[in-house]
Amino acid sequence: MATTKRYDVKDLALAPEGIRRIAWADRQMPVLAAIRDRFEHEQPLAGYRVAACLHVTTETANLMRTLKAGGADVVLCASNPLSTQDDVAAALVDEFDIAVFAIKGEDNDTYYAHIEAAVDHKPQLTMDDGADVIGVLHSARREQLGDIIAGTEETTTGVIRLKALEADGKLGFPIIAVNEAKTKHLFDNRYGTGQSTIDGIIRATNVLLAGKRFVVAGYGWVGRGVASRARGMGAHVIVTEVDPLRALEAAMDGFEVLTMDRAAEIGDLFCTATGDKSVISRSHIEVMKDGAILSNTGHFNVEIEIPALRQLATETREARQFVEEFTLENGHRVYLVADGRLVNLAAAEGHPALVMDMSFANQALAAEFAIANAATLERKVYPVPDEIDREIAKLKLDTMGIEIDRLTEEQARYLASWNEGT
Numbered sequence: 284m285a286t287t288k289r290y291d292v293k294d295l296a297l298a299p300e301g302i303r304r305i306a307w308a309d310r311q312m313p314v315l316a317a318i319r320d321r322f323e324h325e326q327p328l329a330g331y332r333v334a335a336c337l338h339v340t341t342e343t344a345n346l347m348r349t350l351k352a353g354g355a356d357v358v359l360c361a362s363n364p365l366s367t368q369d370d371v372a373a374a375l376v377d378e379f380d381i382a383v384f385a386i387k388g389e390d391n392d393t394y395y396a397h398i399e400a401a402v403d404h405k406p407q408l409t410m411d412d413g414a415d416v417i418g419v420l421h422s423a424r425r426e427q428l429g430d431i432i433a434g435t436e437e438t439t440t441g442v443i444r445l446k447a448l449e450a451d452g453k454l455g456f457p458i459i460a461v462n463e464a465k466t467k468h469l470f471d472n473r474y475g476t477g478q479s480t481i482d483g484i485i486r487a488t489n490v491l492l493a494g495k496r497f498v499v500a501g502y503g504w505v506g507r508g509v510a511s512r513a514r515g516m517g518a519h520v521i522v523t524e525v526d527p528l529r530a531l532e533a534a535m536d537g538f539e540v541l542t543m544d545r546a547a548e549i550g551d552l553f554c555t556a557t558g559d560k561s562v563i564s565r566s567h568i569e570v571m572k573d574g575a576i577l578s579n580t581g582h583f584n585v586e587i588e589i590p591a592l593r594q595l596a597t598e599t600r601e602a603r604q605f606v607e608e609f610t611l612e613n614g615h616r617v618y619l620v621a622d623g624r625l626v627n628l629a630a631a632e633g634h635p636a637l638v639m640d641m642s643f644a645n646q647a648l649a650a651e652f653a654i655a656n657a658a659t660l661e662r663k664v665y666p667v668p669d670e671i672d673r674e675i676a677k678l679k680l681d682t683m684g685i686e687i688d689r690l691t692e693e694q695a696r697y698l699a700s701w702n703e704g705t
């Protein structure tokens with residue numbers, strides 16, 4: 284199908300491979316497929332313009348198809364300059380007639396020009412992963428704020444920023460925080476990022492994890508997943524934290540908990556997963572072992588102090604695709620994977636489709652909910668309604684062939700009472 288829309292992708296000739304891979308992911312996304320079938324009949328998004336700024340992957344492609352099936356007029360740009368799968372971008376344009384502005388490895392100016400192109404679409408609904416579209420709308424394009432019914436936000440870092448905007452009284456339209464859904468962060472952040480981060484590190488470096496000291500910074504949902512999967516590969520995992528409760532949990536889960544000052548001296552591999560900045564700083568890099576490998580799976584590439592790493596280096600070279608070697612003054616070589624950007628998306632393919640099925644089911648149902656409830660939503664950050672969370676969990680269990688018990692009437696009464704049971 285020839286596109287009717289404006290777009291900017293690497294090469295439309297890549298479309299056939301993208302179409303094959305989108306179909307492969309679709310097989311692992313039955314919940315989203317069921318929603319797509321319903322959307323096709325009910326048209327809950329009919330005529331609404333949507334600007335989505337998400338990692339341009341096969342799973343995102345299936346979400347875009349679902350929004351389009353629901354009647355939306357969709358434009359997609361990337362939420363990270365390195366995470367775009369060029370074949371998927373080409374397929375969306377060529378096969379599914381969806382406007383895409385995204386090229387893997389695009390420079391910063393192109394990245395922001397692509398976000399502007401999505402905003403030019405005059406969206407009534409935004410869908411962000413890291414609040415970049417919302418950022419542009421709240422700065423350079425304030426005149427468009429009034430046209431927007433609502434937005435959705437996919438990730439922890441974006442939700443933190445939007446809550447800060449709300450607290451300052453400056454949020455321009457209602458937001459549904461998809462990340463806060465249990466069927467999102469308990470699964471995507473932990474199991475999806477856990478597996479795909481390890482996958483990205485291994486694809487980029489081909490190192491054996493068994494027997495290595497693997498330092499995970501942050502023991503949130505993402506850090507827990509990375510730590511448990513690295514342990515599963517035989518690594519000796521060290522966790523660093525700033526929150527005493529999370530640190531205690533990591534210790535009781537059996538991980539060694541150290542400060543980054545100490546971990547920096549002994550780690551073979553490092554992976555930051557905090558959403559914070561300068562977690563691995565100049566002083567840490569200075570004491571690292573020869574051969575230390577640094578990666579990040581938090582949203583932005585600020586967790587490792589890359590400018591300091593560049594300053595400390597007497598020489599740099601590309602050691603492998605996605606791996607840059609920095610030779611320090613003391614002769615030690617330190618390796619940075621994927622320029623410190625989300626390693627699972629830059630050096631691998633992001634989360635497996637099966638887990639994105641739930642995250643993107645939340646996105647689709649949050650979009651439907653926002654439009655259906657436009658009249659009552661205020662300029663606040665809202666959680667995904669509990670009914671949607673439970674509905675998605677139930678659909679997922681059904682598609683996995685798992686049945687669960689139901690409360691009897693007597694049990695329901697017992698659990699709701701205060702005077703029964705001694």
Ligand SMILES: NC(=O)c1ccc[n+]([C@@H]2O[C@H](COP(=O)([O-])OP(=O)(O)OC[C@H]3O[C@@H](n4cnc5c(N)ncnc54)[C@H](O)[C@@H]3O)[C@@H](O)[C@H]2O)c1
Nearest residue numbers: 438439440501503504505524525526557558559580581582
């Ligand atoms: N790579 C991916 O595909 C992917 C997927 C989901 C989320 N994310 C991103 O990963 C990051 C973490 O997400 P999360 O859901 O685990 O968040 P979270 O809030 O559950 O966990 C973050 C943890 O980092 C800790 N932390 C903060 N500063 C620290 C520091 N200086 N040193 C050590 N620990 C520190 C916090 O105490 C917290 O426990 C966010 O940026 C999020 O957007 C990435």
